[in-house]
Amino acid sequence: MTPKWRELADKLAEQIRSGEYAPGQQLPQIRELVAEGEGSKSTVHAAYKALEAEGLVTSSRGHGTVVRQQVPLKRLGIARYDKAKWRDGDEVAFIADRVASGRSYRRNEQTQTVSLVEAPPAVAAAHGLPEGAPVYARARLVKEGDQPTHTLTSYYRPEHVEGTRIVDPTPGPAGRGGGFRVLYDAGYEIDHMKEAIFARAATPDETKLLQLPAGEPVVELHRTTYTASGTVVEFAIGVHAASRFAWEYDFKVPDSAKGEKGQQ
Numbered sequence: 271m272t273p274k275w276r277e278l279a280d281k282l283a284e285q286i287r288s289g290e291y292a293p294g295q296q297l298p299q300i301r302e303l304v305a306e307g308e309g310s311k312s313t314v315h316a317a318y319k320a321l322e323a324e325g326l327v328t329s330s331r332g333h334g335t336v337v338r339q340q341v342p343l344k345r346l347g348i349a350r351y352d353k354a355k356w357r358d359g360d361e362v363a364f365i366a367d368r369v370a371s372g373r374s375y376r377r378n379e380q381t382q383t384v385s386l387v388e389a390p391p392a393v394a395a396a397h398g399l400p401e402g403a404p405v406y407a408r409a410r411l412v413k414e415g416d417q418p419t420h421t422l423t424s425y426y427r428p429e430h431v432e433g434t435r436i437v438d439p440t441p442g443p444a445g446r447g448g449g450f451r452v453l454y455d456a457g458y459e460i461d462h463m464k465e466a467i468f469a470r471a472a473t474p475d476e477t478k479l480l481q482l483p484a485g486e487p488v489v490e491l492h493r494t495t496y497t498a499s500g501t502v503v504e505f506a507i508g509v510h511a512a513s514r515f516a517w518e519y520d521f522k523v524p525d526s527a528k529g530e531k532g533q534q
Contacts (some may be wrong), residue, residue: 273316275314275316278303278308279321282321286321286327293337293340294338294417295337296333296336300315300521310432316374317345322483323485324483330513332416335428339444342514343515343516344367344516345518346366347517347520349366351463351490351531353460356447356450358452363448365443377442378441379414381441381442382409382411382439384408387404388403389402389404389425398502406432407423408424411479414514418481420481420511420514420515421510423506423508424504434455436452454501459499460495461498465491466492467489469489470490471487472488480511486511486513488509488512490507493508
């Protein structure tokens, strides 16, 4: 015999898949389903936990149980950093992803804190600094509507960014064109990047901050940004909810036998 909680979970899952409950919509409170005769409090709770484990909903204190966006965002590769987007326009990287995905955005869906910190080992190594040297950390939390998608913390040498909008904690990108435009205006035009990505288990703090369902991993990104002369002007660490992005890369295939320089 199928347990009552499983029957309820299957019923709600079908309602989600049919569109009766749309992405971003909150499911009824547990007490409402109990009052409607769908089962006891423990039955409804177990059904909601099952839906969360299956990746159909997220549950968090203050937000209730919300239907997840099922179509992942495109996380563009090279194209998201096109200079024409941020130098000549106002399409910073996370907005470029939204545009490519056909999704809406608001600039204040990115919030941040800025602080002067001691460089952790990976940051110090990327910048060629002694471990513990002072660096600015610009930590952003990016959301799609009310749902967090990822965090990104960029680390900068103080001499590159002091007195600029990069160290301004106002919500949203650092002015028109974002941080890359700020660096460009300061004489540090970005030329090439190196990105490394890997999947890992989420920490308890990341699970809470990103409102992850139980057991969902994260994708960690390390991005090193260089000028044409090889100066590192940004080292960034991003933590992305694994199911909320589809990573997409489009690049020319190098042929080193012809002396062509491979793209990062």
